[in-house]
Amino acid sequence: MSAAPYLQIRNVWQAYDGHVVLERLNLTVEEGEFCTLVGASGCGKSTFLRLLLGQERPTRGELLLRGAPLRSEPDASRGVVFQRYSVLPHLSVLDNVAIGLELTQAPLLGRLFGKRKQAARDQAARLLERVGLGHALHKYPSQLSGGMQQRLAIAQALITRPSVLLLDEPFGALDPGIRKDMHALLLELWRETRLTVFMVTHDLSEGFNLGTRLLVFDKVRIDPQAPQAYGARITYDIPLNQGRLASGQPIASLLPKGTPQPLASSMEPL
Numbered sequence: 313m314s315a316a317p318y319l320q321i322r323n324v325w326q327a328y329d330g331h332v333v334l335e336r337l338n339l340t341v342e343e344g345e346f347c348t349l350v351g352a353s354g355c356g357k358s359t360f361l362r363l364l365l366g367q368e369r370p371t372r373g374e375l376l377l378r379g380a381p382l383r384s385e386p387d388a389s390r391g392v393v394f395q396r397y398s399v400l401p402h403l404s405v406l407d408n409v410a411i412g413l414e415l416t417q418a419p420l421l422g423r424l425f426g427k428r429k430q431a432a433r434d435q436a437a438r439l440l441e442r443v444g445l446g447h448a449l450h451k452y453p454s455q456l457s458g459g460m461q462q463r464l465a466i467a468q469a470l471i472t473r474p475s476v477l478l479l480d481e482p483f484g485a486l487d488p489g490i491r492k493d494m495h496a497l498l499l500e501l502w503r504e505t506r507l508t509v510f511m512v513t514h515d516l517s518e519g520f521n522l523g524t525r526l527l528v529f530d531k532v533r534i535d536p537q538a539p540q541a542y543g544a545r546i547t548y549d550i551p552l553n554q555g556r557l558a559s560g561q562p563i564a565s566l567l568p569k570g571t572p573q574p575l576a577s578s579m580e581p582l
């Protein structure tokens with residue numbers, strides 16, 4: 313008997329007070345795929361990410377992870393990065409990342425003490441080093457550039473070692489040069505971790521360059537008399553950059569010489 317697919321979206325609909333946003337979504341995604349999501353503004357891409365995150369339940373249909381219903385609340389298995397405001401302004405860079413470990417390892421108090429606290433801080437510092445923020449551990453988010461803030465948001469999302477990473481236009485507010493650096497970083501991290509990624513972008517070339525699969529959301533049915541009666545569907549599902557999936561190469565052979573240590577070794581067992 314073959315194993316259940318990693319993620320299955322089965323006939324999912326989402327509507328708010330009769331306003332149908334998404335309709336008849338059917339999708340199977342294998343572990344380690346990098347899906348980029350594009351579509352007109354307001355067609356429901358972020359709504360789809362919220363369903364994957366477990367922030368919302370679908371009006372109809374089901375989302376299955378390895379054959380079992382996806383947990384209906386956000387948890388450490390899913391990391392998320394938004395275009396802005398992912399990081400906590402009142403915490404230092406180091407604390408912004410270490411807190412993810414404190415909250416998962418000490419869910420009641422939300423704080424660790426003694427050696428465990430130190431271990432969490434060391435682990436967070438190594439990951440921050442990996443994303444290029446080793447020099448900024450004690451700064452606050454307001455003291456960082458936009459690109460550095462998004463590096464921090466990515467580290468924050470990855471510290472709990474999620475198996476799915478959800479990115480909602482994470483580089484939308486960055487300058488083109490900085491975006492390129494962030495693309496390289498994201499691809500490196502994805503290759504190291506073999507995470508399953510869903511990334512919303514308005515930039516088609518970003519979608520084509522980064523993804524192993526491009527999902528286009530669009531409304532197929534439109535009724536001018538009742539514009540909210542129909543939602544968007546996935547109208548194109550385009551395989552891309554498939555060689556990256558097949559390579560399975562360890563990161564050390566993919567990274568240029570002198571690159572900081574691979575993420576896998578920055579993320580010790582909890």
Ligand SMILES: Nc1ncnc2c1ncn2[C@@H]1O[C@H](COP(=O)(O)OP(=O)(O)OP(=O)(O)O)[C@@H](O)[C@H]1O
Pocket residue numbers: 328333351352353354355356357358359360
């Ligand atoms: N909680 C909600 N209650 C009511 N309507 C909602 C809710 N969440 C989303 N919507 C509506 O669903 C539609 C899709 O919104 P969504 O943010 O998912 O689109 P999007 O494709 O991500 O847009 P953009 O590309 O502009 O970010 C919008 O019309 C929005 O107003």
